[in-house]
Structure formats: C-alpha cells, structure tokens
Amino acid sequence: MLGFSVYLNQPLDATRLEQMRMMADAGFTGVFTSMHIPEDDPHQYLxxxxxxGQVCRELNLQxxxxxxAAGMQRMGVDIKDAAALAELGLTALRIDDGVPMTTIAALSHLMPIALNASTISPADVQALTVAGANFEHLEAWHNYYPRPETGLDADWVLAKNQWLKAQGFTTMAFVMGDTDLRGPLHVGLPTLEADRGAQPLAATLNLQRRLLVDKVYVGDSVLSSARCEQFKHFFKDHTLQLSVHTTTAQLLATTWHNRPDVARDVVRLVEGRQKIHQLAPANTVARPLGAVTIDNDRYGRYVGELQIMKTALPANERVxxxxxxxxxxxxxxxxxxxxxxxxxxxxxDGN
Structure with a gap:
C-alpha cells in the first residue's frame, strides 16, 4: 500500500485538492494527517x-x-466513539503513546490502529493479547524525522520489523518527497536517515523489498508530477521509467525488458538484438554508471545488444x-x- 500526507495547518485549497487527485490517480490509496492541534485552534482543525475526510471518501482514499486522547478531547471527540470518528471520515488511527492498551485493544475491533513502531515492547504485545486485541487490525508505524542526522538506521529497522511481523503487526515507514518539503526545516520527512534526499521510488522499493515494510507513505505531502508518473507506471503498469539524455530516438520508442537472468554489472534489454542487426562503431568511450550502450558490428553475434551500466566500465571498441x-x-x-x-x-540536457 502507498500513501501520502496532508497536513491541517493550511486549508485544503484548489492546488492541494488537485495534488490529492494526482496522487490518487497514480495509485496511492492512503492519506496520513496529524491531529496534534494547537491549544487555541481546535474548531478550525475539526x-x-x-x-x-470528505475529499478522501470522494477519492476512495483511506x-x-x-x-x-488529549487532542481529541480538545476538539470534543471521544477517541473511543467509533461513530464520531467515522463522521470525521477517519478510517484508521495512529495512537500516540499514553493511551491504555485496553483502549487500543477495544479500538482494534472497530478499525485499523497503528502504534509507534519504535516503542512497541514485548510487554505491550502481552497486554494487547490479554485484552483481546484484533491483531489483524494492528499496525506498527515508524516515525519520520525532520531533523538531519536523526533518521533511523536501516539495520535497526530491519531487525525491528522482523520482530514486529513475528508478532502479527503490519509495518509502515515514510519516504521523503521531492517537492514542497515541509517546514520548518524543509529537508524532508523520511524514516531512514539514508533516505534523506533519496529518489522516492528507489527509497520505497528498498523499504518494501529489503526492510519488510508493508506500507510506504510520502512524509512531505505529495510528489512532483514527474515522480508521480514514475510511481503510477511502476505500480500500475509494472514499467520502470528512467529519464535519459540521448539523441537516439529508438531508445524512446519502445518498452524494453530486462532478461530473465539478471546480470551483475549491466541490465541486458532483450529487444535490442531483436531490433538492431547492424551498427557501425561510434562513440566507443568509457561507460559510467547509468550509461546506455549498444554493441556494434565488431561484437559479431552480439550486435544490437542494448545495456544499461549498473557499474562503471572502461571503453570498449565494440560498444x-x-x-x-x-x-x-x-x-x-x-x-x-x-x-x-x-x-x-x-x-x-539543460535539466
């Protein structure tokens, strides 16, 4: 599951609504918001x-x-009142520390409940079990970290997630956006420190495939339209978009596919040798990381082999x-x- 964030310190203007529609169209299905509200402004936040909540219902977003409990009380909403929560459009809660496990267990029978992944302990799991919690509705959400150098260590997150999943929790983490970074620091809202400044889709895949994260949310509200398109094509069409600098129009005219056997140093796109049967040597220079290459006539039966470098390689007169x-x-x-x-x-080339 993919999600993004919408914060309530600003109204839902036309720009924000259009951004939400763009994210929903790209395949994002969840929205995160914070109801930790200023003491003097509960009614505006409500x-x-x-x-x-109304917009999320219209866009089919959770x-x-x-x-x-204190923040909800300031708005006149009982955290245990399922009807009142539904009236607000809330489909799940992330519970702050301090709410009794008996209350969390009761809520877990009404809707999905997310706990702080960093602070869940074996004693908490025992208390939830004794209280009869519905673990199918319990999730463990990692925080995001606005201050540089305070994001989590990837190895620690992996170990924590291994334990959390063994207890039956669904896991979640944040990646940062690539535009409109949230203040006051404007340096991103990732869970992992290694993901500060990272390519959002690459960070998402790392969390999902290596760190046992079930749900990934963009902490900084939305993505740029270009990054949003990348997510849309990858998760809806299973196609990875790569921006390239090239004057070879044929590269842009085809959807290519990596071979079923994955090479260590290069991506081998199978359609190259099917489409290109003759190519004179030209620009046979060093091949840096990310270079796109085609084997020329000097490579004999490999002529037309289309590759992307996953590591830097030296020049080859046949490539x-x-x-x-x-x-x-x-x-x-x-x-x-x-x-x-x-x-x-x-x-x-100017970008």
Whole structure:
C-alpha cells in the first residue's frame, strides 16, 4: 500500500485538492494527517478534518490520523466513539503513546490502529493479547524525522520489523518527497536517515523489498508530477521509467525488458538484438554508471545488444555509448529485476 500526507495547518485549497487527485490517480490509496492541534485552534482543525475526510471518501482514499486522547478531547471527540470518528471520515488511527492498551485493544475491533513502531515492547504485545486485541487490525508505524542526522538506521529497522511481523503487526515507514518539503526545516520527512534526499521510488522499493515494510507513505505531502508518473507506471503498469539524455530516438520508442537472468554489472534489454542487426562503431568511450550502450558490428553475434551500466566500465571498441540515465534516476538501477519492463523518457540536457 502507498500513501501520502496532508497536513491541517493550511486549508485544503484548489492546488492541494488537485495534488490529492494526482496522487490518487497514480495509485496511492492512503492519506496520513496529524491531529496534534494547537491549544487555541481546535474548531478550525475539526472543520479541516471533516473536509479532508470528505475529499478522501470522494477519492476512495483511506484516512489515518495521528491522534492523542488529549487532542481529541480538545476538539470534543471521544477517541473511543467509533461513530464520531467515522463522521470525521477517519478510517484508521495512529495512537500516540499514553493511551491504555485496553483502549487500543477495544479500538482494534472497530478499525485499523497503528502504534509507534519504535516503542512497541514485548510487554505491550502481552497486554494487547490479554485484552483481546484484533491483531489483524494492528499496525506498527515508524516515525519520520525532520531533523538531519536523526533518521533511523536501516539495520535497526530491519531487525525491528522482523520482530514486529513475528508478532502479527503490519509495518509502515515514510519516504521523503521531492517537492514542497515541509517546514520548518524543509529537508524532508523520511524514516531512514539514508533516505534523506533519496529518489522516492528507489527509497520505497528498498523499504518494501529489503526492510519488510508493508506500507510506504510520502512524509512531505505529495510528489512532483514527474515522480508521480514514475510511481503510477511502476505500480500500475509494472514499467520502470528512467529519464535519459540521448539523441537516439529508438531508445524512446519502445518498452524494453530486462532478461530473465539478471546480470551483475549491466541490465541486458532483450529487444535490442531483436531490433538492431547492424551498427557501425561510434562513440566507443568509457561507460559510467547509468550509461546506455549498444554493441556494434565488431561484437559479431552480439550486435544490437542494448545495456544499461549498473557499474562503471572502461571503453570498449565494440560498444557504442548512446545515452546516459539522468543522475536523479541512477538509484533505480539496482531495482531492475528479472523481466522488468523499462521505458526511457527523454530528459533535456539543460535539466
């Protein structure tokens, strides 16, 4: 499951609504918001929550709110009142520390409940079990970390997630966006420190495939339209878009596929040798990470072999360099698995 964030310190204006529609169209199905509200502004936040809930219903998005019993009380909402929560449009709650496990267990029979992944202990699991919690509705959400150098260590998250999943929890983590980074620091809201400044799709795949994360949310609200398109094509069409600098139009005209046997150093796109049967040597220069190459006539039966470099390789008089994956997409290369569809997208040389 993929999600994004909408914060209530600003109204849901036309721009934000259009961004939400864009994310929903790209395949995102969840929205996260925070209801930790200022002491002097509970009614305005309540109005905004209702509006957000209405929009999420219209777009078929699940709405999870970060809540505390005290914050809900300031808005006049009982955290244990399922009807009142549903009226706000909330479909799940992320419970702040301090709510009794008996209350959490009772709520877990009404809706999905997310707990703080970093603080869940064996004693908490025991208390939830004794209280008869519905573990199918219990999730463990990692925090995001606005301050640089405070994000989590990947090995620690993996170990924690292994334990959490053994207890029956669904796991969740955040990646940062690539536009409109949330203040006051404006340096991203990732769970992992290694993901600060990372390519959002690459960070998402790392969390899902290596760190046992079931749900990934964008912490900084939305993505740019280009990154949103990448998510849409990957998760809906199973096609990985790579921006490239190239003058070879043929690269852009075809959807290519990695071979079923994955090479260590390069991505081997099978259609190259099917489509290209003759090619004179040209631009046989060094092949940096992300170089796109085609084997020329000097390579005999390999002529037409189309590759993307997963590591830097020296020049080869039998290999023409015909393009370069844009720097922002290099992090995606390790995620080109067996038979993965790849689509090259032209990136202007001035970008």
């Amino acid at each position: 109005t905004r929550v209702r509006k957000l 709405l999870t709110a970060d809540v505390s 023409n360099v015909v393009g370069q994956v844009a720097a922002g997409d290099l992090a995606l290369l390790p995620w080109i698995d067996s038979n993965q569809a790849v689509q090259f997208i032209k990136e202007d």
